Amino acid sequence: EPEVTQTPSHQVTQMGQEVILRCVPISNHLYFYWYRQILGQKVEFLVSFYNNEISEKSEIFDDQFSVERPDGSNFTLKIRSTKLEDSAMYFCASSPETTEQYFGPGTRLTVT
Amino acid sequence: AQSVTQLGSHVSVSEGALVLLRCNYSSSVPPYLFWYVQYPNQGLQLLLKYTTGATLVKGINGFEAEFKKSETSFHLTKPSAHMSDAAEYFCAVTLNTGGFKTIFGAGTRLFVKA
Numbered sequence: 001e002p003e004v005t006q007t008p009s010h011q012v013t014q015m016g017q018e019v020i021l022r023c024v025p026i027s028n029h030l031y032f033y034w035y036r037q038i039l040g041q042k043v044e045f046l047v048s049f050y051n052n053e054i055s056e057k058s059e060i061f062d063d064q065f066s067v068e069r070p071d072g073s074n075f076t077l078k079i080r081s082t083k084l085e086d087s088a089m090y091f092c093a094s095s096p097e098t099t100e101q102y103f104g105p106g107t108r109l110t111v112t
Numbered sequence: 113a114q115s116v117t118q119l120g121s122h123v124s125v126s127e128g129a130l131v132l133l134r135c136n137y138s139s140s141v142p143p144y145l146f147w148y149v150q151y152p153n154q155g156l157q158l159l160l161k162y163t164t165g166a167t168l169v170k171g172i173n174g175f176e177a178e179f180k181k182s183e184t185s186f187h188l189t190k191p192s193a194h195m196s197d198a199a200e201y202f203c204a205v206t207l208n209t210g211g212f213k214t215i216f217g218a219g220t221r222l223f224v225k226a
Contacts, residue, residue: 044216056213103156
């Protein structure tokens, strides 16, 4: 059964460094998403992406964040200059249309 | 503003008892409604969804939920809890507001006692 994959599973970085989190969505899906979950808190929407552009983003998704689909398979989230409060689990998701989303296992980002 | 409220951050039931996890939403547009389950250190797994049509939807592992528009609710139930049901459950709403955005509730941790 096809699934969304994410790499790395755990990323440790120093404050101020740039990180790129990678996702491989399910191959025939058209919509892509990033969410984050700070430890012990709820899952928060960051951004949705369709047809090579952002279709919706939250207040969290500021200028420090960017997304890209560099080729036909990967979908990346870049944080330009990480802050301590960026430490969280980041989930990628994809969907064939606009309803059911399939989530990846997540990347745990730790900023020190 | 759109929001999702899950009543009770923790719910404890005995094995074999009814499970009821409550979810209410606020939305200015017709919502798509979901329940997800998250086991420790894992991602989110879809339990069930409501998009259109029948308001009582059945999902995996014996769970079901009923969309009640008049009450803006989408409560999750299971007639008989199993130990394996112990997990965190998230209610979510996907909205088409020009783009697509999913809002999650704060989650309810379900404990199942032997």
